[in-house]
Amino acid sequence: MGKRRRVAERDKQRSKRGPLVIGLVGVVAVGGALGAYTLYGGDGAAAEDRTSATADHKSVKTGPVSATEIRTTSTAFLTAWQQGRVTQAAAATDDSAAAAKALTGYTKDAHITGVTLTGGTRKGATVPFSVKGTVTYKGKSKPLAYESRLTVVRRAKDGVPLVSWRPSVVHPDLAEGDRLVTGESGTPPVKALDRDGGELTAAKYPSLGTVLDGLREKYGKKAGGAAGIELRVVRKAAKKGADKTPDKTLLTLSEGTPGTVKTTLSPSLQAKAEQRVLTKARSSVVVMRPSTGEILAVANQSHGFNTAFQGSLAPGSTMKIVTSTLLFEKNLAKADKAHPCPKTVKYGGWKFHNDDDFEIKGGTFKGSFARSCNTAFISQAKKLKDSDLTATAQRIYGLSMNNWAIGVPSFDGSVPVQSDAQMAASLIGQGAVRMNPLNMASVVSTAKTGVFHQPYLVSPSVDGRSLAKATRTMSSSTQGQLREVLQYTAAAGTAAEAMAGLGPDDGAKTGSAEVDGQKKPNGWFTAWKGDLAAAGVVQAGGHGGDSAGPIVAALLKAGS
Known part of the structure; x- marks a missing residue:
């Protein structure tokens, strides 16, 4: 009876947080990041690995991470992230300070809520996962969906499996020093024209995506447009004398008014x-x-x-x-x-x-x-x-x-x-x-x-x-x-x-x-x-x- 009462209480608490969808495991991970208990259809492998590690704390496990360790670690990280437990999610990575900062900014600066994470089929130590959420700012909301991935590695000093932290785990367009921000875009949009006056778009000319970002960065404020509300990647500051990589818009909540910039490009x-x-x-x-x-x-x-x-x-x-x-x-x-x-x-x-x-x-x-x-x-x-x-x-x-x-x-x-x-x-x-x-x-x-x-x-x-x-x-x-x-x-x-x-x-x-x-x-x-x-x-x-x-x-x- 006591065991059933504990399970019922745990399920009750889980239902308050909402379900986590993890396709690669197919079950819910609960508890702290690295101490998560994960059920794997009764094979007991996760418990055996954990017991072995605690039984002989002087022993440092080496070699590639196992399939069980990949499942356990990735599930613990994604569970904690989805449930908003930033400290636990960060603790499941090999750079907890950087991870905590990025995951905090994900909610505070990017205004992304209602996150659902769905794991895919792992390839080696890399686990792909899909992200769905909602971006909300000043009464305006839009759904957000994208794909990302994480990789599990073994920490050298103690053999503990952890998520290898990279900003791209949070979003694939993020590089070191970049941030996700939702708000009134600092730079108004631009309508770029070719030399004949036709509009240039990334949909028509896929190679021009980064070029159009660069044109907006340089000419948005000069071209007479008005900023809208966007979720965007704000790039890190450039080194002295170097060009800053242009910010990138990921989602537009409300359109700004674009200015016009004419280029020298030939449409043909x-x-x-x-x-x-x-x-x-x-x-x-x-x-x-x-x-x-x-x-x-x-x-x-x-x-x-x-x-x-x-x-x-x-x-x-x-x-x-x-x-x-x-x-x-x-x-x-x-x-x-x-x-x-x-x-x-x-x-x-x-x-x-x-x-x-x-x-x-x-x-x-x-x-x-x-x-x-x-x-x-x-x-x-x-x-x-x-x-x-x-x-x-x-x-x-x-x-x-x-x-x-x-x-x-x-x-x-x-x-x-x-x-x-x-x-x-x-x-x-x-x-x-x-x-x-x-x-x-x-x-x-x-x-x-x-x-x-x-x-x-x-x-x-x-x-x-x-x-x-x-x-x-x-x-x-x-x-x-x-x-x-x-x-x-x-x-x-x-x-x-x-x-x-x-x-x-x-x-x-x-x-x-x-x-x-x-x-x-x-x-x-x-x-x-x-x-x-x-x-x-x-x-x-x-x-x-x-x-x-x-x-x-x-x-x-x-x-x-």
Whole structure:
């Protein structure tokens, strides 16, 4: 009788809190987070594990977490979270302070109530779960639903299984330092327009989600709109001198009045770019106008991060455009003059190779560039200062100065001063050199026109901002030679297959960048056709001519 009375009393208390739906377990977990009693159809496994741990407290359990531990820990955490027991839920994680702060803010700042958590089928130690709740603010309410996941790990010091705490457990869009907030949005919405006056939406152009967030962040208050009430991700403050990642709206409780911002995007090229990146996984591309710097299209196959504008990747042999500029300016190479391309070259204690250790005997620099001979560039490292490549990138190409103002957050490339083998590696786009498709589209544009025009998505006339400028232009001799080697590469070099039929006013460069732990290199391609320039990368795509090349060439053809 006493046992039945205790069970009835426990069930009575549970009914007051409301049911927890946990699909992966199928039962209700009650009690404190780590001390939860969970029933598993009578197998007794959870009780046995717990008894073993308490019977010999000096014993520290090691190895992967078991299925029982995953069920017990995840259920305890989700139970406590759903029931609003923040302290217990946080105690079930490996960072209780951070978890408590986030879960408290979930109710206090995000105003999310009536939460129901439903677990899914675990995969390894990771448990997916769905979240349903209600967002309420100043008399306005809307339902909220999304998917998230958690991972159970073993704490090293005592072997206790815990939820590995990440902000993304609370919501998948949260990163370290971000917060969920519901209220009158600090920034009014904007209606973004293409260059022809048509509206740009993420529904029509999926790649523009982050771009539209960035436009709102920068122009919302300037465009004349009025803020609405929203649940949004408020991003952490940016480091000094860096662009803050735009806040993201998750749910709109009441619409604000949008202001209008016109962009330089071409609706036809944007639509084509969206289509082309779907042909290759992890691909990104940018199209721009060399004569003005106007950005005409930007697309990423994956829409979670804008790699095209904000990526930071080694550009591989596409960087040889900048290096060639340096060599031409210092009279260390001439397009039509003989230039060494041995199988290997040693510098700074490293041995540098060409693809398949090929060599060109008695060839010209133009031939080495077109075939992407690494040693033709590394062989000149001993004649260069450590700062030479950095100076060329900054002064002629406007890179690596952190001063571009395109209208939304962007990464302006990085070409740090290096020495010894790392300096040599940077000459062929490896080492610490980092770029993205926006940067490389700008590089080929500068090579084509001889003058750096900072890329931009919103005209500076909209807000009076200043665009970055190069401190000097390349010589006419250098420009002529650059055009010659790029045109030859498009006609008879590694870019010829992708660029077939686009001549005569065209030029291109391929690239492949090795990445540690990655089976295939990142494939790069940058090219111009008339007054269009484009650059693309396919991460882990292999040779740039085969992976990124068809994407870039198709866009140049479409815009011609």
